[in-house]
Amino acid sequence: MGAVYLVRHGQAPAHAYGVGEADPAAPGLTELGFAQARRTGELLARLVPTFDAAISGDLPRQRATLFAVLEAFDERPAHEVDADWDEYALPASLMTTAADLYADRAAYQRVLDAGLNGWIAGTESGEETFVEFLARTRAAAQRAAALAGSGRNVLVTSSAGTIGLLIAQLWGIPPADWPAVSRTFVNASITKVLVGRSGLTVVSVNEHGHLAADRIATFR
Known part of the structure; x- marks a missing residue:
């Protein structure tokens, strides 16, 4: 039996979510985000x-989270990029309001949830459909599982929406309830999935006690 360890990325700057101007030379994480990943x-x-x-x-x-996590290991496997682990893009209607709302977490979350509900239902457009997002998340998980043979461990760094959607699929949670699962994920938290003959089995979700103990746990 093998295992896949899913790590949500560390805290990222606001522009990583499409809010504000991005500096091409800026790191993928904030200083706190790097500390969380390490x-x-x-x-x-x-x-x-x-x-x-x-x-x-x-x-x-x-990418930055993966490299920071691996700093703790003497032996490091080659880095593989699988874009199917990318986060979903914000629905089109949110792109014009995100910058104004991002600083107010509660207001941003209300608008985001409404937009995601429409996206899931197919009434809200985006760069991809929810069905496509669902399919690529499942495909990415299958490829990672194929690498987790008997006694093998696979590290995956991804995002809350993607990891949350995979867990929702494995637990039979309706798509409409997926956003509620995803927004509970803490930056740099760990979710462990076992890979066996019967398929994928979730054994732990959103582990972040090591971050909370040092008071560096964040949601965004």
């Missing part, structure tokens, strides 16, 4: 002797 790497190094594969999505915050 602390998660330290915990994983106590739990896992080595990773046999290391995968990230193609977003800067996901």
Whole structure:
């Protein structure tokens, strides 16, 4: 039996979410985000002797998190990029309001949830449909699982929406309830999925006690 460790990216700057102007030279994470990812790497190094594969999505915050996590390991597998682990893009109607609302977390979340509900129902457009997002998340998980043979450990760094959607699929949670699952994920938290003959089995979700203990846990 193998295992896939899914790590949500560390805290990212606002422009990573399409809010404000992005500096092409800016790092994918904030200073706190790097600290979160390194602390998660330290915990994983106590739990896992080595990773046999290391995968990230193609977003800067996901790549930066993977490299920061792996700093805790003497032996590091080659970095593999699988863009199917990327986060969903904001629905089109939110792109014009995101910058104004991002500073007010509660207001931003209300508008985001409304936009996501429309996207899931097919009444809100985006760069991809929700059905396409669902399919690519499932495909990415299957590819990671294929690398997690008997006794093998795979590291994946992704985002809350993508990891949350995978967990929702594995637990049979209706698509309409997926956003509520995703917004509980803490930056640099760990979700563990076992890979066996019967398929994928979730054994832990959103582990972040190591971050909370040092008071560096954040949601955004």
